[in-house]
Amino acid sequence: MPHSVAPDFASGQRILVGICTYNEAANVKTMLTKIREALPNAVCLVVDDDSPDGTAEIARRYAEESGAGDSVLVKVRKDERGLGGAIRAAMQTAIDGKYDLFCNMDADLSHDPADLPRLVSTCLNENADVVVGSRYIEGGAIVGWPWRRKVMSGLINAFTRKMLRLPVHDASGSYRCYRVRCLAGLDPPRNPSDGYAFIQEVLLRLHRDGAKCVEVPITFTERVHGTSKLNFREAMRSSLTVFRLLAVR
Ligand SMILES: Nc1nc2c(ncn2[C@@H]2O[C@H](COP(=O)(O)OP(=O)(O)O[C@H]3O[C@H](CO)[C@@H](O)[C@H](O)[C@@H]3O)[C@@H](O)[C@H]2O)c(=O)[nH]1
Numbered sequence: 001m002p003h004s005v006a007p008d009f010a011s012g013q014r015i016l017v018g019i020c021t022y023n024e025a026a027n028v029k030t031m032l033t034k035i036r037e038a039l040p041n042a043v044c045l046v047v048d049d050d051s052p053d054g055t056a057e058i059a060r061r062y063a064e065e066s067g068a069g070d071s072v073l074v075k076v077r078k079d080e081r082g083l084g085g086a087i088r089a090a091m092q093t094a095i096d097g098k099y100d101l102f103c104n105m106d107a108d109l110s111h112d113p114a115d116l117p118r119l120v121s122t123c124l125n126e127n128a129d130v131v132v133g134s135r136y137i138e139g140g141a142i143v144g145w146p147w148r149r150k151v152m153s154g155l156i157n158a159f160t161r162k163m164l165r166l167p168v169h170d171a172s173g174s175y176r177c178y179r180v181r182c183l184a185g186l187d188p189p190r191n192p193s194d195g196y197a198f199i200q201e202v203l204l205r206l207h208r209d210g211a212k213c214v215e216v217p218i219t220f221t222e223r224v225h226g227t228s229k230l231n232f233r234e235a236m237r238s239s240l241t242v243f244r245l246l247a248v249r
Contacts, residue, residue, distance in 0.1 A: 015042040015120065016099040016180075018090030019107035020083055025053040026225035027108045029062050032072055034113035039103075039120065045073045045093055046107070047086040083229070084198025087174065091202075095184045103177045105133075108223035111175040115218050119177040122216050129182045129211035130203065132168045133175030133218035140170070144222030156239050163242050164204050168215045171200045172238070175218055182211050195234055197241035204245050 017035050021028055028046065035044050048056040056076045063072035075089060087104055094102035101123060105111040115133060123131045134140045136157055142150055153172065160171045186205055193201045207213055 013041075013100045013120070013124070014098070015039060015101045015103065016045055016090070016094045016097065017042045017103045017105070017116065018045045018047060018087065018094070019105060020086035020090065021046055021048045021051060021055045021059075021107045022081070022083075022229055023051045023053045024048075024055045024107045024226055025051070025058055027223070028055050028059050031107050031109060031113065032059065032062055032068070033066075034109075035116065036066075036068065036071070038113045038116040042103070042116075043071050043073060043097075043099075044068075045075065045090055047075050047077065047090045049077050049081050049086060082194035083174075083196050084192065084194045084201075087198055087202075088192065091178075091183050094178075094180045099180045101177055102180050102183065105175045108226055110220050110223055112219065112221070115175070115216075116177075118216055119175070122214055123177045123179065126214050127212065128177075128214040129179045130206055130213050131177040132170055132203070132213060132215045133173060134168060134170035134215040135173055135218060135220050136169035137215050137217050139217030141217075141219040142222075143219060152235075160200060160239075160242050164200070164245055166203060166207060167213050168203065170215065171203055172196065173218075173220065174199045175220075178206075179211075182206055182209070185209065193238075193241055195238055196230060197238040197245075200238070200241065201245055 019031055032044055046059045056074050059074045091102060101120060103116060103119060119131045119133060122128060135142050157171055161169060192198060
């Protein structure tokens with residue numbers, strides 16, 4: 001999809017782009033390069049759970065050698081694991097740093113950094129509180145998944161949307177742009193999801209707080225390098241979390 005705006009359109013906004021990484025040595029450098037091309041004024045944050053493959057070190061070296069300096073931050077969590085906790089840590093950095101917008105995306109190039117300007121401009125132009133990159137609306141797509149995973153993910157998302165009365169069709173994808181003031185306004189969750197379910201949980205809590213949620217179509221492309229960390233157990237745990245989230249106020 002073509003960009004409707006020039007890459008530096010949001011120069012008045014302070015934008016933090018967070019990518020969470022576990023064993024993304026083969027992807028992190030390309031990701032950072034492409035994010036900086038897409039949004040030259042944004043700050044990139046890598047939240048790495050002490051990956052044994054040296055992801056954090058590659059990101060640090062990239063920051064030094066590319067001259068990115070303070071516009072690439074690397075946070076290493078030594079004793080914690082889990083995508084949900086890592087995204088929460090990135091959100092907290094956005095809140096503490098008084099950023100205006102926080103964009104979150106996968107670090108394996110499944111989410112195309114070239115879509116970042118579209119998410120950001122939609123947030124600004126439509127005065128949205130959260131913009132969700134969606135695989136399940138017209139124009140959205142998934143490339144490279146076997147049909148079984150597509151069907152499973154589509155069904156889980158339809159079920160989650162219905163059960164939690166969410167206003168979006170893609171609750172489990174984490175390509176999003178948030179207004180930081182809305183994240184800062186959320187009460188700290190009492191028992192937050194540490195795994196992939198956090199992606200649904202934060203959307204639900206924002207929606208219940210009255211946040212304006214807008215969807216834009218994205219194409220999700222299965223990674224070429226590295227492996228997914230979403231195993232069957234975590235997928236089930238995340239899906240069943242819907243029932244726990246029914247109790248979220
Ligand atoms: N810091 C940290 N990052 C993690 C962890 N587990 C996964 N990640 C990072 O989270 C991103 C997505 O993880 P994958 O394991 O590659 O997920 P996927 O199978 O490609 O996609 C599924 O999960 C995505 C979560 O964003 C979803 O967007 C997508 O819908 C899909 O269901 C990657 O950047 C990966 O490195 C963790 O424990 N800690």
